[in-house]
Amino acid sequence: FFAQTQQLIGGGRDPSLRPRATLAALDALVEAGWIEPSVRDDLARAYLFLRTVEHRLQMVADEQIHTIPADAATLARFAAFCGYADVAAFEAAMTDVLRTVERHYARLFESASSLSDTAGSLVFTGDSDDPETVETLSRMGFANPSEVAHAIRGWHFGRFAATRTRQARELLTELTPQLLSTVGQTQNPDATFMSLDRFVQNLPAGIQIFSLLKANPHLLDMIVEILGAAPAVADTLSRRPRLIDALIDPAFAGTLPDIATYARRLERALGDAASYEDLLDRVRLFGQEQMTLIGARMLTGGVEPETAAEAYTALADALLARLHTAVEETFAAAHGRIEGGATALVGMGRLGSREMTSSSDLDLILIYDAAGQESDGPRPLGATTYYIRFAQRLIAAISAPTAVGGLYEVDMRLRPSGKAGMLATRIDAFEHYQLNEAWTWEHMALTRARVVCGDPAFSARVEAVMHDVLSTPRDAAAIARDVCDMRVRVQKEKGSADIWNVKAVAGGLTDIEFITQYLVLANAHAHPELLAGSTSAALRALREAGLVDAGSAETLLAAAALFSRVLQVLRLSVMGSFDPATAPRGLAGLLARVADVPSFDRLAPLLEKQQADVVALFDKLVPQTPE
Structure with missing residues (x-):
């Protein structure tokens, strides 16, 4: 039962936890x-010992039996049969x-003891408030008990899907004292409780969530x-x-995975996917769970926003690589392959x-080549049509919602010629265009480009082309004019005066990137x-090369770090x-923590100052800024 319980919790997401044999299940856990x-x-x-005893009992009785003999003489003979000197040793x-x-x-099923004895009266029966319960709630920190x-009476009266069964209401009754105590310790108990109430109202029918909370107090x-x-x-x-x-998965408390670890876990989650559609569902489930884990870790202080950004990206890399492979295989099964064909995403x-x-959505370009x-x-296609349809299939695999939800939105507007361009671009055409x-x-956007997945040799070739394009000598004055014109256009179309819109506000992330x-x-x-x-790595390289003075570089790096942290949250x-x-x-406190300021009210002035500093540095570092 110890093994089976954890298999039931984790085996739905992880096929490797499904062995039927107990010893194999323990190994898998x-x-x-x-x-x-x-x-x-x-x-x-213990299992082997008890199995041995069971088998010897059945050998003696010649029937299915699991009870050790009660009389002294029979027990003594059985102890000897099991290899013990006497009954006491056995x-x-x-x-x-x-x-x-x-x-x-006991350790597996231990849960927090009920708080009802120490918290005071908590009675939620009847149609009106129990005076002692109201007093208890006030002591627990609630301003509107x-x-x-x-x-809570609405919960216990079964007004919502999750509380309609008697068993669900019984579990919730047991959890209520702990729920209230935990909520009462937050910075704003009443607001947090209202969020908790909405959470309960939105839950579907079933008792699984309440059982999980009872068995895992830390999850609550x-x-x-x-919620806060x-x-x-x-x-x-x-x-x-x-x-x-996913929040009770043992991996939650560990180091966030890199792309190789995500890829291994994804393969384990895919297991024996029965079809292409099943694979798409499993990829989405895995992606959704892992995104939830990353976000929860950041919200609870387990990882910093920069680490979360790296993890979100590593996860996307692993998912894209697997979907690229799946689409490649299914597409080839229908249309075959093209001699010398290769793709890079x-x-x-x-x-x-x-x-x-x-x-984040995904800005993607599919580049290909074919001899x-x-x-x-069986259904051959010409090279151009082949790769355009391949790109369409890949975009659908990434972005189309299935029965279990979506994964990522895809933006292909950065491909050559934008919306007017083809979804897949041949490498020589890509190079000529660039x-x-x-x-x-478009070259500005290319400074942040990299190959995410594809044929290794062809991917290296694409990387080399992008490097050559970016390394081409340019007229610095013309580049400055174009960047300034682009800045004016972006501010007109997407700009904001809101200091909390740290990407689009003047002096925000977009200005630093430009x-x-x-x-x-x-x-x-x-x-x-x-x-x-x-952006940060490029700024450090610019400082090391002497192309930006140390003071300006530090100002830009500090602003980029602050704005990125706030944006993540x-x-x-x-x-x-x-x-x-x-x-x-709770959110205000989290923002203050990631911004490293003593209190939330100190954050807005800091944002305003750093945004003003960035505006001044734009005028200093990008010449010929138009009026």
Whole structure:
């Protein structure tokens, strides 16, 4: 039962946890990080001991029996049959084994003790408030205890899908004291409770979530913390409660994975996918769960925003590589392959610079080459049509919603000729366009590009082409004019006066990127080390090359770090624009922490100052700025 319980919790997401044999299941739980090897060893020894005893009982009785003899003489003979000198030795061995199993079993199912005895009266029956309950809720920190009591009565009366069964209501009744105590310790108990109430209302029918919370008290603490800091995340969890399973995965507390680790875990999650459609569903489930884990780790202080950005990007890389392979295989099965054919998927924007957020879309370009003119499959296609349809299939695999939801939005507007261009671009056409026809803004975007996946040799060739394009000598004055014109256009179309819109506000991330991209394009022909991918890496390279003075570089780096941290948190926590006046206290506290300021009210002045500094540096570092 110890093994089966954890298989039921984790096996839905991880096929490797599904062995039927108990010893194999224990090994799988160790491999996946659910239990320690020492626990596996203890339980395996106990299992073998008890199985041996069971088999010998059945040998003696010649029937299915599991009861040790009660009379002394028979027990003595049985102890000897099991290899023990006397009954006392046998009983000592049996007791030791049973205590070992009991110890590990108890640790698995231990839960926080009820708080009802120490918190005071908590009665939510009837139609009106219980005066002692209202007093208890006030002591627990709630400013509007009657509203809290009214909401909880709604839970217990089965008004919502998740609380309609008697068993669900019984579990929720047991959890209520702990729920209230945990919520009462947050910065704004009433607001957090209202988020919790919405969370419960949105849950589907079933008792799984309440059972998980009862068996994993730390999960309750985590959800309450998320409710206080990011109601948008909590809403997602309530609509897709299977994502909550990911929060109890042993991997949650570990180091965030790199791309190789994500790729291994993804293959394990795919298991024996029954079809292409099944594979797409499993990829989406895995991606959604891992994004939830990354976000929850950041919200609860487990990782810094910069680490979250790297993890979001590594996850996207692993997912894209696997989908590229899947599409390649299914497409070849229908249309065959083209002689000498190869593809490379180029990531731009935040994907390319490894600075993704929880809501980043994917800026992609598909580049190909082929020696043959037509594919060799049952339904052959000409090379151009082949790769355009391949690109369409790949975009659908990445972005089309399935029964389990979506994965990423895809933006292909950065391909040559933008919306008017073909979805797939031949490498010689790509090179010609970039060298002879591309606008400056397209070269600016190319400074953050990299190959995400594809044929290794061809990918290296594409990287070399992009490097050559960016290393071409340019007229610095012309680049500066184009960058300034682009800045005016972007501010007109997408600009903002809101200091919390740290990307689009004057002096925000876009301005920092434009400064950096201008300096890279103007100097990369002499300093190839500037082609570093991310804005911060390029700024450091510019400083080391002496192309930006140390003070200016430090100002830009500090502003980029601050704005990126704030952006990571807001993209995860808030739907739409951010209003500091109505921000949950938990979110305000989180923003203050990631910005490294003593209190939230110190953050707005810091943003204003750094944005003004960036505006001044734009005028200093990018010449010929238009009026």
